[in-house]
Amino acid sequence: MTIRLLYFAWVREKLGRSEEIVTLPPEITRVDALMAWLAGRDDVHADVFGRPGVIRAAIDQVHAQPSASIAGAREIAFFPPVTGG
Amino acid sequence: MTIRLLYFAWVREKLGRSEEIVTLPPEITRVDALMAWLAGRDDVHADVFGRPGVIRAAIDQVHAQPSASIAGAREIAFFPPVTGG
Amino acid sequence: MAVRVATADFDVSAEIAALTAGRTDIGAVVTFTGLVRGEAHGKSLASMTLEHYPGMTEAELARIETEAHARWPLQASLIVHRIGPLAPGDAIVLVVAASAHRHAAFEAAAFLMDYLKTRAPFWKKETATDGTGGWVDARDSDTSAEQKWQAGQ
């Protein structure tokens, strides 16, 4: 499964990129599994994705829980809790 | 006691005047007594002042209950419940 | 704090700008604008006239504003109420509440309107397009809205 990942705010800054296209192994089917998989890349990713509850996710521009299925998703975004308004 | 009376909205229209100066007998010491005294003038006044709870009063530009003392008042206003805003 | 009774219309942006000019301690400005609706009590409205009690109006609006400042941390506030003849679509009243944070501004603006509706000495007289009309009756819902604040909710 090939998917677009987007990063915002300090997630973007820490990772040093705003987006990337990745190919996921077939066993990655939920948001939390994707985060664990990303956390395994290196120390920087472990720091960003290794603390559940610190960052939020959206699937195809809709807020998603860690348990949400990513089947069929085109883009998944990771970001800190929002602070607009 | 000489006092200025003010009338607003349909109270003013029914009485046919917006204000008058009256001299009160000494036994009139509260708003409700003043209303009863005014109600005794004629049928028009009885219609306006003879139904407690229908009209409101203010003493020197402050809302006043029927039981409020009118001692020392300079002006007393009578009007229907307000409908601004 | 300011109150104004006028026949002239008001400009919301200009009033916000005047309240916030040169300040950086205001984070939230809530405005309420009341407009004359074209239908009232099932009839089509031709015009409306607002009568008030000069002197008491300004005093009562100032008392209401003082009460709002005692209840919420407000940086600024304004009440403008129009009098005289008005047509459907015309603005009647403007309330502005400015605070560091939004909940105080929202609550204070709602409070100012609820108290204004039940305490400020204004009276509306309506004329329908069929020529009928008369003085508007006070609404029980306005009294209960005011009593909600007195109960401390």
Next chain:
Amino acid sequence: MAVRVATADFDVSAEIAALTAGRTDIGAVVTFTGLVRGEAHGKSLASMTLEHYPGMTEAELARIETEAHARWPLQASLIVHRIGPLAPGDAIVLVVAASAHRHAAFEAAAFLMDYLKTRAPFWKKETATDGTGGWVDARDSDTSAEQKWQAGQ
């Protein structure tokens, strides 16, 4: 219903006029304007930059607006949110809710802001006058403000 994300400032009067033009069924217009405060977290603010998630921002604001229209009888509504660099005193966000009656307009405007604060994908980065700064942390009070509506209060 309309949402807009822009670097340009907005004019509250012009937005109210656009929402109410040619209509006589609106009796109440509530606006909320959020402004950049000059002090944040005990420090003097030099500037702020707002980042957002293009596409999701507009979609999420539209979902929030749809939810407000489902909960209250609104004649019109508008959300404008600025992005990019802002200075103390600058306007950040505008919410407008228009209804026949005032309580619906007040509640819908407060709801729109509470949901926007916790759901719309915007992030603030602050720079203090002493050169320090960073991304603003989300406030627990914003989450509880949103949860109040979910509990139906």
